[in-house]
Amino acid sequence: MVITVPDTRANEGLRPIDMARDVPQIVELLKLVFGEALEFDEGQLLGDDVGAPISTLFYRLNPATSRLTNGFVWLAEGRIVGNVTLLSTKAWDRYLVANVAVHPTYRRRGIARAMMQAVTSHVRTRGGRAILLQVVKDNFSAIDLYDSLGYVRVGDMTTWYSAASRLRRLEPADNDPAIDVRPLPGNRWRDAYALDTACVPADLNWPEPLRADAYRQTLWQRFGDMMNSRALETWVATGAGERLTGLMSLSSQWGRSHWVVLRVHPDYAGLLERPLLAKAIRRLQQLPRRNVRIDHPDEDIATNTLLAEANFAAQRTLTHMRLDLSR
Ligand SMILES: CC(C)(COP(=O)(O)OP(=O)(O)OC[C@H]1O[C@@H](n2cnc3c(N)ncnc32)[C@H](O)[C@@H]1OP(=O)(O)O)[C@@H](O)C(=O)NCCC(=O)NCCS
Numbered sequence: 001m002v003i004t005v006p007d008t009r010a011n012e013g014l015r016p017i018d019m020a021r022d023v024p025q026i027v028e029l030l031k032l033v034f035g036e037a038l039e040f041d042e043g044q045l046l047g048d049d050v051g052a053p054i055s056t057l058f059y060r061l062n063p064a065t066s067r068l069t070n071g072f073v074w075l076a077e078g079r080i081v082g083n084v085t086l087l088s089t090k091a092w093d094r095y096l097v098a099n100v101a102v103h104p105t106y107r108r109r110g111i112a113r114a115m116m117q118a119v120t121s122h123v124r125t126r127g128g129r130a131i132l133l134q135v136v137k138d139n140f141s142a143i144d145l146y147d148s149l150g151y152v153r154v155g156d157m158t159t160w161y162s163a164a165s166r167l168r169r170l171e172p173a174d175n176d177p178a179i180d181v182r183p184l185p186g187n188r189w190r191d192a193y194a195l196d197t198a199c200v201p202a203d204l205n206w207p208e209p210l211r212a213d214a215y216r217q218t219l220w221q222r223f224g225d226m227m228n229s230r231a232l233e234t235w236v237a238t239g240a241g242e243r244l245t246g247l248m249s250l251s252s253q254w255g256r257s258h259w260v261v262l263r264v265h266p267d268y269a270g271l272l273e274r275p276l277l278a279k280a281i282r283r284l285q286q287l288p289r290r291n292v293r294i295d296h297p298d299e300d301i302a303t304n305t306l307l308a309e310a311n312f313a314a315q316r317t318l319t320h321m322r323l324d325l326s327r
Pocket residue numbers: 001033099100101102103106107108109110111112113114134135136139140141142144145146148
């Protein structure tokens with residue numbers, strides 16, 4: 001059932017978020033609906049580490065500093081009982097939806113559906129061509145809602161964590177051929193990008209798709225990284241004709257978890273994951289001891305098994321969904 005939007009009563013029903021007055025009530029609603037999970041989501045959305053304090057929610061809701069463009073709230077009895085946040089991305093036609101929440105007392109009345117439909121119309125009028133969102137994999141009620149609105153599942157990503165000090169070294173399997181894992185040659189950053197996007201669809205990167213120059217390291221970038229206590233190292237395995245077949249990258253920044261990326265070309269699946277991850281662990285044991293994070297496609301069972309062997313723990317799996325408005 002969809003509630004008809006009353007357009008004459010300002011204190012009931014759907015309306016766009018009004019940043020000047022809605023923030024405290026939205027924060028209250030999100031705390032009520034998401035509780036502890038909010039802290040995790042918050043870090044995700046802002047690209048921060050897990051455990052960002054709830055107060056940083058104000059950062060997210062401050063249009064001057066966040067990527068927030070818009071969103072809708074639902075009012076009942078003069079209070080905000082529903083919220084959908086709409087964020088723009090660096091691509092003008094690509095939007096993100098977050099914080100879909102309805103107060104428990106007001107659920108199953110069509111409020112979330114009405115807010116989501118309002119978001120779609122709004123994005124259409126701006127010429128947007130895609131809306132993306134993430135939902136916890138087993139949140140079936142929300143997934144039902146998104147399915148019914150035309151969102152299509154892009155894939156599932158699992159976030160894994162370990163403390164660097166708890167990681168177990170991976171030994172080569174008995175029948176493993178010796179694999180040479182070398183630093184990515186500076187001039188092959190385009191090949192690294194091509195390999196990454198062949199392994200993981202662009203829309204599984206959140207909140208922005210992988211940048212085409214993600215693996216490029218100019219001298220200027222290295223200098224900037226050094227000034228900001230950041231470092232990126234990329235290691236690769238190659239096949240016939242020096243073709244890149246697998247890569248592992250390790251990003252580190254002061255105060256954040258080390259971030260590992262593992263990509264193996266589908267033609268080499270099962271052959272390169274162990275040596276690449278083993279290399280990552282050896283490197284991590286030489287770096288400052290911090291938490292280590294990997295976001296990896298959930299369907300890659302072989303890598304999941306290896307991550308568990310190395311003492312990573314799966315924190316959660318998010319289903320990424322996409323609404324295509326280009327047709
Ligand atoms: C998910 C949520 C936003 C739905 O809000 P809502 O206003 O109750 O949803 P609606 O009444 O608009 O329902 C729309 C559709 O969603 C699905 N749905 C909603 N709640 C459901 C439930 N408990 N069980 C099964 N399907 C459900 C149904 O397909 C429903 O359509 P129908 O009523 O025609 O069957 C709300 O339950 C909520 O706030 N949950 C906690 C926060 C959350 O999980 N947010 C999503 C984060 S990605």
